Amino acid sequence: MEETRKRRRGDRKDAYLLRDLDPMHKFMPYLLPGRCDNEAVMSELIDLTAVNEYVAKKNASDPAFKYTIFHVLSAALVKTIALRPSLNWFIAGHRCYERKELSISFIVKKKFEDHSYEAVAIIKIDRNGAAPIDQIHDKVEHFVTDVRERNVVDGTTDTMDKLTRLPRWLLRIVTGLLMWLDYHGWVPSDITKDDPYNSTVFVTNLGSIKMHASYHHLTNWGTNSLFAIIDEKHKHPYFNDDGTYEMRDALRLGLTVDERIADGVYFAKSVRICKKLLENPELLDLPIDTPVDIDL
Numbered sequence: 001m002e003e004t005r006k007r008r009r010g011d012r013k014d015a016y017l018l019r020d021l022d023p024m025h026k027f028m029p030y031l032l033p034g035r036c037d038n039e040a041v042m043s044e045l046i047d048l049t050a051v052n053e054y055v056a057k058k059n060a061s062d063p064a065f066k067y068t069i070f071h072v073l074s075a076a077l078v079k080t081i082a083l084r085p086s087l088n089w090f091i092a093g094h095r096c097y098e099r100k101e102l103s104i105s106f107i108v109k110k111k112f113e114d115h116s117y118e119a120v121a122i123i124k125i126d127r128n129g130a131a132p133i134d135q136i137h138d139k140v141e142h143f144v145t146d147v148r149e150r151n152v153v154d155g156t157t158d159t160m161d162k163l164t165r166l167p168r169w170l171l172r173i174v175t176g177l178l179m180w181l182d183y184h185g186w187v188p189s190d191i192t193k194d195d196p197y198n199s200t201v202f203v204t205n206l207g208s209i210k211m212h213a214s215y216h217h218l219t220n221w222g223t224n225s226l227f228a229i230i231d232e233k234h235k236h237p238y239f240n241d242d243g244t245y246e247m248r249d250a251l252r253l254g255l256t257v258d259e260r261i262a263d264g265v266y267f268a269k270s271v272r273i274c275k276k277l278l279e280n281p282e283l284l285d286l287p288i289d290t291p292v293d294i295d296l
Contacts, residue, residue: 015097105196197222214254229254
């Protein structure tokens with residue numbers, strides 16, 4: 001759901017200008033203007049014991065569209081962002097903005113084959129609405145069904161298909177114009193509405209293709225300040241106080257962030273909230289704006 005406030009001079013159509021920042025955060029976009037030059041990388045090992053049990057309970061009634069670990073991880077991410085609003089900030093045109101919407105994007109392949117069609121999904125989250133797990137599950141189901149059964153083409157893919165038909169010299173001019181419009185926040189909504197690099201968090205589920213990785217770069221195009229990478233599920237030893245250990249399902253969740261939008265303390269607390277949600281996934285059944293207590 002898009003936040004609504006009275007638009008003021010300096011605001012963008014997709015975000016509000018942050019006017020009360022401290023001098024350092026105002027100066028940083030000029031000193032370090034590129035998003036790719038300001039990447040901070042974090043990685044957390046997630047014990048999937050509670051998540052596996054939670055998914056099994058959600059699927060106990062045998063729903064047509066099954067709940068998955070991806071749904072749980074995505075729900076934990078969007079709830080964390082809803083509770084930690086600075087994660088929904090971005091820097092563009094040397095200014096810092098607060099995004100109006102909370103959105104999550106990902107890629108859907110029709111088939112796991114080399115040349116299978118890919119579609120871009122952007123899901124808008126209601127920050128004052130239903131439980132995050134229900135929002136993610138239901139909206140993912142709707143999109144995946146459209147792609148895999150009805151062959152719906154997303155707007156980004158359609159736009160790129162048209163642009164790449166242009167001669168190279170003209171495409172370079174058009175791209176330069178788009179970058180200039182992007183700097184000022186004037187890119188047409190028909191382009192940005194289906195562009196994952198204009199979403200709050202871009203999630204890549206590399207575990208679904210049996211790939212180990214915990215890093216993905218940001219881009220200087222668009223407004224995306226947070227990239228999440230889901231590694232492949234594997235067995236990992238967890239040690240007890242007496243030195244014994246047990247093997248449990250686990251995966252690594254990688255996060256690449258624009259470090260200019262917050263400081264290390266803010267990011268660390270945000271990660272702890274996300275991790276608590278994954279250790280206690282039943283919290284994802286509560287309204288998305290329900291607070292989460294963590295040890296400071």
